[in-house]
Amino acid sequence: MSCYGLIPLGASFLGALPLFFGGPSWTCLVTVPLLTWLIYFSLDGRVDQRRGARINGISLLLLALCFTVLMVLGKGSVDSTAVGQLLWLTLPFCPLWLILSLMGERLILVLAIFLTYAAGYLFCTCRKGERPRWRRLVLPGVGLALCAALCTVLYCSRPEARYGGHGFAYMSGFSSTDFSQYMVYSQPGRLAALDHPASFQIEDQADMPVMDGAEACYPLYAAAAKAVYQDIAAIEADWAHSGADTGTNGKIVTFTNTVMGFDRLVRGDADLFFGARPSADQLAYAADLGVELEITPIGRExxxxxxxxxxxxxxxxxxxxxxxxxxxxxxxxxxxxxxxxxxxxxxxxxxxxxxxxxxxxxxxxxxxxxxxxxxxxxxxxxxxxxxxxxxxxxxxxxxxxxxxxxxxxxxxxxxxxxxxxxxxxxxxxxxxxxxVPLCLVTRKDAPNPNVKNMIDFFLSPDGQTLVRETGYGALAPREPRPEGE
The missing domain is CATH 3.40.190.10 (Periplasmic binding protein-like II)
Structure with a gap:
């Protein structure tokens, strides 16, 4: 390998070092081109600047052309198999390629390679001791600009960007909606609230039924928890700040999604599940595990x-x-x-x-x-x-x-x-x-006696107020269960 291949290799290796120590991936966009410039500067007088400019310029143009073609074929995705095969051809950048690919940062890798060759080309052009022939650069420059513009448009309209949903990084990655203002401890928050103390309250943390449910139901049952569960805001805030990793995003007021929340109910990890009526497959799954369910409509959707x-x-x-x-x-x-x-x-x-x-x-x-x-x-x-x-x-x-x-x-x-x-x-x-009914699903053998009390609360005037204030249709309130039932 000639020195023109070793220079990107050295810059790639040294520029990747910050990643070993937890540095952000974008630093490679600065460190690798800068190191390329410094290496060329240290070798000044020992490399043929004319040849260096030619090698870096041709490499830059060929990669830009190939990458643009593959972006067209891959509908703008840098994660396509074809782009991955192209990156295997950039062997001088193998240290950077290995680390950034494992990090899932292909776009950073591609940009770093282009910027590195651009840095080498500019250095050699400026140092070769001749007056730059700008007319010769017009056509390659226009070509690079067009490739960059087309790739940018394709990348911004790639399928995973257009069709991937909302992708909010909340609720431990489960949510497609920004729920940051609907947590029980959010200040200021957007949860519905009663204008008086709830008719039913639970003081002991050990007696609070664990909640889970479908994404759209979270604002409702979080509002109910805030009204009924004493000090729940402090309990959940302390849990969130503790860094505990339980596979959920809460201690008592949790949210996963319809599939996982229902599974947690059936397996006894949650006491109350909120969502649409369970599917036939979900009901069969519960029956296979010998779990009898009680499905209570608490609102209309x-x-x-x-x-x-x-x-x-x-x-x-x-x-x-x-x-x-x-x-x-x-x-x-x-x-x-x-x-x-x-x-x-x-x-x-x-x-x-x-x-x-x-x-x-x-x-x-x-x-x-x-x-x-x-x-x-x-x-x-x-x-x-x-x-x-x-x-x-x-x-x-x-x-x-x-x-x-x-x-x-x-x-x-x-x-x-x-x-x-x-x-x-x-x-x-x-x-x-x-x-359709908005349902509260519980196990008939629920050991926590407050499970039935929470069903009654949601069917009470206070519970129905929260249902309607959240944005759902209310039911006619039901009388509380007779004592001892």
Missing amino acids: AFVFFVEEDNPVDSLTREQLRAIYHGDVTDWSQVGGTPGEIAAFQRPAGSGSQTMMEYFMGEVSLKEPLTYEMVDSMAGVIRHVAQYANEHGALGYSFRYFIEGLSQEQGVKLLAVDGVSPDLAHIEDGSYPLT
């Missing part, structure tokens, strides 16, 4: 379909929706809209909204969902369900509280179903055809 706000379609029938998601209807003109393909998005399997969609479809099968591939450096190719993107012709579904209570989707409008809009009045009187 709407399963909704939504489109971009400028879509002229305002209402669809249940039959039309099933036909779209079965694949029989594929164009908006077939349902009274402007001609154009219907991009019917689904949700990941096991999520609450996907479970509800399966109930809604009944005997009609769902067509294969839109998917995209992501390449993980350790796990290989992983296929993900493409989540809703607010683009022309898009159609999605969720629960009303996600859209209107949490503002999860922007620039959308909710569709009426069978001519009835999913507003709160139509949800509470049941006229909206896709009104």
Whole structure:
């Protein structure tokens, strides 16, 4: 290997040293090009600057061209297999390649390689003792600029960015929604609250039933915990600051997701599960483990379909929706809209909204969902369900509280179903055809006596106030259980 290959190798090795000590990956964008410059400077007079400029310039142009082609083929993903194969050709950067690939920082790696060759080219050009011929640089410069612009556009619109969901880094990575203002200890917070002490309260921490549930339900049961569980804000704040790793994001008021939360209930790690009615598979899973469940509706929610706000379609029938998601209807003109393909998005399997969609479809099968591939450096190719993107012709579904209570989707409008809009009045009187119960699921053999008390609280006037103030439809309050029941 010539000195022109050893220079990037040395810069790559030295520039990667901060990563061994926990340094941020972006430092490589500064350290590696700077070290390349310093190495060339230390070798000044012992290398052919003309040849160095030519080698670095040609390497930069070839890599830019190859990378751009692969970005086009990979739809903007730097994690594609083809880009990984290209990076194997950059052997002088192997120390940096190894560390950053294991860290999942391919984009940083690519930028560091380009900047390194650019640094070498600029140094040799400035030091070769000749007046730069700028006219010769116009065409390569324009080419690099066009490649950079195209790659930037492709990267920003790559499938994992468009269809990967919201990706908030809250709730131990389980949430797709920013719940930072809905924690029981958030100050200021956005949880619903009573204007008086709750009719039922639990003082002893050991008597507090552990809560878990679907993502959309977290603001409701967190509000109930704050009203009923004494000092719960301090309990959860102390737990959060302790750094305890229990696989959840709370001690008593926890949130995982529909699948894991239900599993925790069945296995006895949680006492109260909040969500939509369990799926047939979930009920069979509990039965297989010999667990009897009690399912108590505590509120009303709407399963909704939504489109971009400028879509002229305002209402669809249940039959039309099933036909779209079965694949029989594929164009908006077939349902009274402007001609154009219907991009019917689904949700990941096991999520609450996907479970509800399966109930809604009944005997009609769902067509294969839109998917995209992501390449993980350790796990290989992983296929993900493409989540809703607010683009022309898009159609999605969720629960009303996600859209209107949490503002999860922007620039959308909710569709009426069978001519009835999913507003709160139509949800509470049941006229909206896709009104669904918001359920509290418990084990019939729950050892904590406060499990039944919490069911009664949610059905009481105070509990129903929290249900409605959170944004769900309320039920008619039920009388408390007779003492001793």
